[in-house]
Structures are given as structure tokens and as C-alpha cells.
Amino acid sequence: MTGFVSIDRSEVTATVTLANPERMNALDTTMWRELEKAFVELSADDRLRCVVLRGAGDKAFAAGADVGEFATMRSNREQALAYARVTHAALQAVANCVHPVVARIHGACVGGGLEIASMCDMRICGESSRFGIPIKRLGLVVSYHELKSLIALVGSAAALEILLEGRVFGAAEALAKGLVNRVVPDAEVEPEVGAAVSRIVEGAPLVARWHKRFVRRLADPVPVTDDEMDECYTCFDTEDFRIGYRAFLDKRKAAFTGR
Amino acid sequence: MTGFVSIDRSEVTATVTLANPERMNALDTTMWRELEKAFVELSADDRLRCVVLRGAGDKAFAAGADVGEFATMRSNREQALAYARVTHAALQAVANCVHPVVARIHGACVGGGLEIASMCDMRICGESSRFGIPIKRLGLVVSYHELKSLIALVGSAAALEILLEGRVFGAAEALAKGLVNRVVPDAEVEPEVGAAVSRIVEGAPLVARWHKRFVRRLADPVPVTDDEMDECYTCFDTEDFRIGYRAFLDKRKAAFTGR
Amino acid sequence: MTGFVSIDRSEVTATVTLANPERMNALDTTMWRELEKAFVELSADDRLRCVVLRGAGDKAFAAGADVGEFATMRSNREQALAYARVTHAALQAVANCVHPVVARIHGACVGGGLEIASMCDMRICGESSRFGIPIKRLGLVVSYHELKSLIALVGSAAALEILLEGRVFGAAEALAKGLVNRVVPDAEVEPEVGAAVSRIVEGAPLVARWHKRFVRRLADPVPVTDDEMDECYTCFDTEDFRIGYRAFLDKRKAAFTGR
Numbered sequence: 001m002t003g004f005v006s007i008d009r010s011e012v013t014a015t016v017t018l019a020n021p022e023r024m025n026a027l028d029t030t031m032w033r034e035l036e037k038a039f040v041e042l043s044a045d046d047r048l049r050c051v052v053l054r055g056a057g058d059k060a061f062a063a064g065a066d067v068g069e070f071a072t073m074r075s076n077r078e079q080a081l082a083y084a085r086v087t088h089a090a091l092q093a094v095a096n097c098v099h100p101v102v103a104r105i106h107g108a109c110v111g112g113g114l115e116i117a118s119m120c121d122m123r124i125c126g127e128s129s130r131f132g133i134p135i136k137r138l139g140l141v142v143s144y145h146e147l148k149s150l151i152a153l154v155g156s157a158a159a160l161e162i163l164l165e166g167r168v169f170g171a172a173e174a175l176a177k178g179l180v181n182r183v184v185p186d187a188e189v190e191p192e193v194g195a196a197v198s199r200i201v202e203g204a205p206l207v208a209r210w211h212k213r214f215v216r217r218l219a220d221p222v223p224v225t226d227d228e229m230d231e232c233y234t235c236f237d238t239e240d241f242r243i244g245y246r247a248f249l250d251k252r253k254a255a256f257t258g259r
Numbered sequence: 260m261t262g263f264v265s266i267d268r269s270e271v272t273a274t275v276t277l278a279n280p281e282r283m284n285a286l287d288t289t290m291w292r293e294l295e296k297a298f299v300e301l302s303a304d305d306r307l308r309c310v311v312l313r314g315a316g317d318k319a320f321a322a323g324a325d326v327g328e329f330a331t332m333r334s335n336r337e338q339a340l341a342y343a344r345v346t347h348a349a350l351q352a353v354a355n356c357v358h359p360v361v362a363r364i365h366g367a368c369v370g371g372g373l374e375i376a377s378m379c380d381m382r383i384c385g386e387s388s389r390f391g392i393p394i395k396r397l398g399l400v401v402s403y404h405e406l407k408s409l410i411a412l413v414g415s416a417a418a419l420e421i422l423l424e425g426r427v428f429g430a431a432e433a434l435a436k437g438l439v440n441r442v443v444p445d446a447e448v449e450p451e452v453g454a455a456v457s458r459i460v461e462g463a464p465l466v467a468r469w470h471k472r473f474v475r476r477l478a479d480p481v482p483v484t485d486d487e488m489d490e491c492y493t494c495f496d497t498e499d500f501r502i503g504y505r506a507f508l509d510k511r512k513a514a515f516t517g518r
Numbered sequence: 519m520t521g522f523v524s525i526d527r528s529e530v531t532a533t534v535t536l537a538n539p540e541r542m543n544a545l546d547t548t549m550w551r552e553l554e555k556a557f558v559e560l561s562a563d564d565r566l567r568c569v570v571l572r573g574a575g576d577k578a579f580a581a582g583a584d585v586g587e588f589a590t591m592r593s594n595r596e597q598a599l600a601y602a603r604v605t606h607a608a609l610q611a612v613a614n615c616v617h618p619v620v621a622r623i624h625g626a627c628v629g630g631g632l633e634i635a636s637m638c639d640m641r642i643c644g645e646s647s648r649f650g651i652p653i654k655r656l657g658l659v660v661s662y663h664e665l666k667s668l669i670a671l672v673g674s675a676a677a678l679e680i681l682l683e684g685r686v687f688g689a690a691e692a693l694a695k696g697l698v699n700r701v702v703p704d705a706e707v708e709p710e711v712g713a714a715v716s717r718i719v720e721g722a723p724l725v726a727r728w729h730k731r732f733v734r735r736l737a738d739p740v741p742v743t744d745d746e747m748d749e750c751y752t753c754f755d756t757e758d759f760r761i762g763y764r765a766f767l768d769k770r771k772a773a774f775t776g777r
Contacts (some may be wrong), residue, residue, distance in 0.1 A: 070763055080754040100423050121419050136721030137772060139762030141728045143750035144735075144742045152415050156670050156733050160639050161699050163729040164618050165717040181420050199424040203395030210400045211422040215415050217403075221480035221739035224403045232402035236339040244398030245329055254396060359682050380678050411674050440679050458683040462654030469659045470681040474674050476662075480739035483662045491661035495598040503657030504588055513655060 005034035012049040019056035024063035039093035049201040054104040064111025094119040126186035132168035204240040205258040264293035278315035283322035298352035308460040313363040323370025353378040385445035391427035463499040464517040523552035530567040537574035542581035557611035567719040572622040582629025612637040644704035650686035722758040723776040
């Protein structure tokens with residue numbers, strides 16, 4: 001039995017599940033490709049307002065790349081480069097999804113699993129979750145792309161600590177380091193993710209997409225152009241601004257249309 | 260009755276107060292312009308060593324831009340651009356003040372109020388303070404300029420969380436996120452700000468200005484030039500270095516002159 | 519009696535000790551030069567896997583530059599520039615050491631001592647350690663180079679707070695600010711540093727060096743080139759990858775060779 005990636009749709013949200021339960025949801029090549037495909041597809045769906053990414057079951061978010069494939073698919077530099085193109089495309093698809101993406105984390109979130117979680121916009125985990133990138137045991141390095149995302153979350157010093165020591169550590173330390181936004185008791189991960197998703201989908205959908213894009217844009221040191229600056233005021237010409245403003249004056253919740 | 264911005268001067272410090280008590284110190288256009296004017300004026304006053312920025316009363320630092328003005332002054336993209344020039348000039352005046360600026364925060368510090376606080380050099384708040392940028396309810400986005408200051412304080416992940424969820428949260432979370440430097444019991448905000456200001460004004464004034472300017476300079480990814488590097492040693496030719504060094508050897512407090 | 523810097527070698531680790539016990543291990547010019555020499559030498563030694571940097575005794579890591587030298591060696595701008603070339607070369611030698619460097623911190627870690635610690639890759643301290651850069655009392659500024667390292671650890675806002683207030687603060691605040699990776703009871707600093715070093719030297723040595731270099735490379739806003747990206751996959755052609763992979767499958771610890 002091999003792993004797979006599934007998509008569950010409701011009206012304005014979707015849940016993507018990484019499933020390879022016998023291997024702590026480790027991703028084989030097929031799963032990396034399905035992960036990319038899922039996020040490219042969901043990103044193009046204009047009706048969506050939020051995507052949740054999770055691991056099947058409650059033992060793991062994902063344990064990283066499937067080590068069983070190393071012998072055949074990553075046994076040398078050339079193979080590793082080809083493999084990295086697949087994993088990189090998947091990670092970029094998660095990062096570039098126009099909708100906010102919330103990682104729902106139970107159990108192990110290590111190696112490539114932590115890299116996937118780092119590409120999401122929010123990370124909520126249970127108290128018994130475990131984190132780490134113990135790649136030094138395998139004699140392997142994290143590539144610049146993935147390292148950049150890790151540093152963006154925890155800073156250079158904590159990123160280096162994680163890589164040099166290679167420890168697997170708990171949720172409290174992950175929170176203190178900035179790896180996750182929020183830690184809750186294991187039983188409350190589901191309701192807390194649900195509450196966060198509700199708060200996100202209640203807001204104006206275009207605003208969420210703009211904010212996600214703007215924050216990611218500012219990670220690039222190239223100065224923002226005047227044209228880009230101008231885009232910050234396009235929201236004043238949307239239907240949702242008129243809806244939001246009227247609802248605010250009436251002291252009721254706005255029902256946004258995404259236009 | 261409309262809002263206003265007042266300045267209180269003492270010998271080497273000044274307190275700027277945002278006052279619009281009936282609207283949680285929300286800023287209307289007049290107040291934004293007065294805020295800019297106050298900081299341009301204070302920045303030019305060489306006798307000053309520190310500026311405190313606060314809201315009138317203890318219910319709010321500031322609740323942001325006055326929503327009452329939206330209908331007439333921000334009803335579309337063109338108007339919003341003109342309005343943004345006013346608010347942006349005020350925010351830049353706070354950021355560019357040559358003296359250290361300490362935000363003294365009671366109560367609500369949300370939306371544009373939080374943006375103003377983010378431009379200050381230090382933020383000290385009471386335990387019952389509340390923070391957030393719930394702009395997604397209005398269908399509006401934070402512009403790149405203000406977003407950059409927010410990210411500089413809390414990082415990309417927390418900035419995006421604040422904007423996507425739009426929650427209003429408490430002082431402990433603000434501290435954990437890096438939004439504020441220090442949380443104290445409400446009754447101790449005044450003495451704690453006083454103590455911080457004392458520590459600041461006891462130091463060599465030119466040093467404080469250099470440090471403020473250097474830290475802000477390094478937010479720009481353009482490499483520091485040799486000429487800029489050289490400026491780091493100008494302090495050795497100041498009268499205050501000679502005063503400070505002699506006081507250090509004599510184990511007494513230095514009385515700096517600002518020269 | 520003058521200060522000195524000593525090196526203690528074991529098989530794959532080295533300990534560098536800053537010793538000037540009568541002056542809280544403050545560094546005079548000789549010590550700055552010896553510090554540079556020690557790290558240049560250790561960096562070139564391919565057998566090493568980790569370096570520990572500490573102060574002699576348990577009263578101080580280091581109290582900064584020796585203030586006794588100010589009158590003769592830093593009394594004006596020209597002298598200060600020459601002196602800065604010496605201290606800067608030492609700080610850079612610590613930062614550029616190819617091996618991971620762990621700062622073992624007891625007691626005072628202030629001024630130049632904190633700058634030295636900031637150049638290390640990890641910082642572990644005891645509960646009674648004290649931190650700060652009270653340079654404003656002397657009428658002096660931190661130069662751009664050192665400021666950059668401080669900001670990389672704690673962010674702009676905390677860096678400015680440290681410099682403007684000039685407070686000397688405890689280990690818990692240092693941890694909250696991100697100045698140190700870990701605080702332990704004073705008696706456990708030695709075993710905890712030992713445990714961290716063990717974890718580091720158990721990993722593949724080339725991987726540790728790559729990770730250190732990659733993390734420092736990303737502090738530079740210049741985009742990573744394709745050639746640099748390619749280097750991320752060189753590890754797949756190392757002997758240590760084959761050793762690490764086999765050990766992983768056999769569920770035993772790998773014995774890396776550094777090739």
C-alpha cells in the first residue's frame with residue numbers, strides 16, 4: 001500500500017490530507033506530485049477562502065521524505081537534483097496558493113514535514129507534537145530554498161541550532177522558537193483550527209489574498225515599486241469594502257462576496 | 260467636539276498626546292496632520308532627549324483612523340490615496356524623529372493606532388491593553404509601508420496571523436509576538452515609562468540618535484558604505500565621550516552635554 | 519598581570535578561553551589579537567567538529583573591551599578606527615570559523631563580550647548570567663558590523679531597546695529576547711554545553727559546516743546563484759551520506775568520517 005494525498009471540499013474551504021499512515025505520513029514521490037497538483041488546483045479555485053493542510057490520523061503531520069526511496073531515487077547528486085525539483089515544486093505550490101493555508105499539526109512534524117508546514121501561512125499544533133530536522137544524521141543538508149523559509153519563521157540563530165543539534169523537540173519549544181503560531185491541548189487542535197478558519201473566512205477574501213501576497217512580497221529585498229504601492233488602494237474600489245463599511249456602521253457582521 | 264494632538268514639554272523630554280476621548284482616540288485627518296506637525300517640530304529641537312507618545316485617558320492609546328471619515332474622505336481609490344498621503348506623512352514623522360520615541364500604551368491599540376505605536380522605538384503597555392488590526396472586517400488592506408514596520412516587529416508569520424484572523428488580543432500575546440517591549444500592571448505603566456525615559460535621557464544624547472539612525476538604516480538591504488561605517492567612530496571626537504569616559508573611571512554618573 | 523587567550527584541544531573539539539580574571543575577562547588589544555589568531559588556526563584544522571568559547575572562571579564570559587586602554591589607544595577618532603580594525607578582525611574570525619562555535623556563558627556577558635557571543639553559532643548560559651551593552655554611559659556607539667549581528671539575533675526593536683536604555687539584564691530576559699538559545703541552572707552549564715557539543719559532533723561534519731555557511735550566506739540579501747544552489751546537492755556524493763543512510767536503515771548511530 002502506497003501513500004496518497006486527498007482533498008476534501010466544503011463550500012469555501014478545502015482540507016488537504018497527507019496519507020501514508022504506516023510511515024508516519026512520509027512523502028514518497030507520488031505524494032509530492034499529488035501535493036503539488038492539489039495546491040495548484042485549489043489555488044485556481046476562486047470560490048475558496050481557506051485551505052487546511054494536515055496529516056492522516058493523529059500520529060503525524062508528516063515525517064518528511066520517504067527514506068525508502070533514497071536507494072533508488074536519491075543515491076547520488078544527479079538523482080537528488082531531479083528529486084529536489086519534485087519536492088521543491090510541491091513546497092512552492094503550497095507557498096504560492098493564493099488562499100490562506102493553515103497547517104493542522106498532530107504528532108511528528110519533522111524533516112520535510114516541517115518544511116511543508118513552514119510553507120503554510122499559519123501553524124496550529126497539539127501539545128504532544130514533535131518538531132525537528134535531524135538531517136545531520138543522514139549526512140544531508142537543507143537546501144537554500146527550504147532554509148530561507150525556516151529562517152523566516154525562527155531567525156538565523158534558532159535555524160542553525162535546529163540543524164546543528166538535530167534534536168527532536170516538543171510543542172512548547174516550537175512555540176517559543178516561532179515555528180508554530182499556537183499550541184493547544186491535543187483534543188482541541190480540531191476545534192481551534194476550525195475557529196481560526198472561521199475567523200479567516202469571515203473576512204473579505206480578496207483582503208486575505210492581498211495580505212498573503214504582500215507579506216510574501218516583502219520577504220524579497222527588492223524595493224516595492226510605485227505600481228505595487230498603488231495596488232494597496234485597489235481595495236477601496238471593491239464591492240466588499242462597501243459591504244464591510246456598511247456592516248461596520250450598522251454594527252453587524254459583513255457577508256462578503258469576494259468581489 | 261473634534262480630536263486634537265497636544266504637546267507637553269519639560270526640559271529634555273516631551274509628551275505627545277492623541278486626544279479624541281469619545282472615539283477611543285481615533286485619528287481624524289486633522290489629528291493625523293497635527294501628529295505629523297508635532298513630530299517634525301520636536302525632531303528639530305536639539306535640546307530634547309526623548310519623546311513619549313500616548314493616548315489621552317487610559318481607555319485607549321489610539322483606535323486607528325476615524326471610521327466616520329470614510330464616507331466623505333475614503334469612499335474610493337482616489338480619495339483613499341490622498342488620505343494615505345496624510346497618514347503616511349504622520350507615520351513617517353514619528354519614525355524619523357531623531358530622538359528616541361517611547362509609546363506609552365493603555366487600553367486599545369488597534370488598527371492605525373497599532374501602526375503608530377509600531378513607528379516608535381519602544382512600546383510599554385499595561386496588562387489590560389488590547390492589540391490587533393481587524394481591517395479584514397472592513398474589506399481593507401494594510402499598505403506595504405505599514406506592513407513593513409509590522410513585520411520588522413513580529414516577523415512575517417505573526418504579521419500574517421494578525422491580518423488573516425483579525426483577532427483583538429491581550430498584552431501577554433502582544434509581548435510574546437514582539438509587538439511590545441514590556442508589559443506591566445496598568446498602574447505601573449506611568450512609572451515604568453518614566454523609568455525607561457530616565458534611563459534613555461541619562462545616556463549621551465548623540466549616541467541615542469546615532470543608535471536609532473543606525474538600527475533604522477540596517478532595515479534597508481542596501482549595503483552600508485565606507486563613509487557610513489566611518490561615522491561609527493565620530494563619537495570618539497565628541498565632548499560627551501570625554502565626559503563619559505572620565506565619569507566611568509571615577510565611578511560616577513556622567514552629566515552629558517549633547518556635544 | 520595581563521590577559522590572554524588559551525586553546526584546549528581534544529580529539530574533535532577545542533575550547534577557547536578568554537582569561538583576564540581580574541578584569542571580568544575584559545579584552546585588551548593583545549587578547550583581541552590572540553582571539554583572532556586562535557579562531558583562524560582552529561578554522562583551518564580539518565579534524566575539528568566543534569569549538570567552545572568561554573570565559574575563564576565563572577564570574578564572566580567577558581566584560582567587553584578593556585576600558586583601561588581607552589586613554590592610550592582609543593582617545594580619538596583615528597586611534598579608535600585602528601583599534602576597531604583589531605576588534606573587528608577578531609569578531610570576524612569567530613563568525614567565519616568553519617566549525618560550529620558554541621558560547622558557554624557564565625556571569626557577565628556585556629559590551630564587547632556580548633558582541634563576541636553574538637558571533638557564535640549557539641549560546642548557552644547559566645541562570646545568573648547578565649547581559650547588556652551599556653555603551654551609552656561612555657558616550658560611544660556600536661558600529662554597523664556589530665549592530666547587524668545583534669539585530670540578527672533579537673530584531674531591530676529589542677536591539678534598540680538594549681542600546682537606548684543600556685540596562686544590564688538577566689538570563690530569562692536574554693532568552694525571551696533571543697540573545698541566548700538556552701538558559702540552565704549555573705551548575706548545569708557545563709554538562710548542557712557538553713551535551714550540545716556531543717549532538718553537534720555526532721552529526722556529519724561537512725553537513726554542520728554547510729549549514730553554518732548557508733545560514734550566514736542567507737543573511738546577505740544578494741540572491742543565491744544557481745551555482746550556489748547546486749552546492750546543496752553535493753552532500754549526496756559524500757562518503758558520509760552513504761554511511762548515514764546505511765546507519766539509518768540499520769537503526770544505529772552513524773560513525774561519520776568527515777568526507
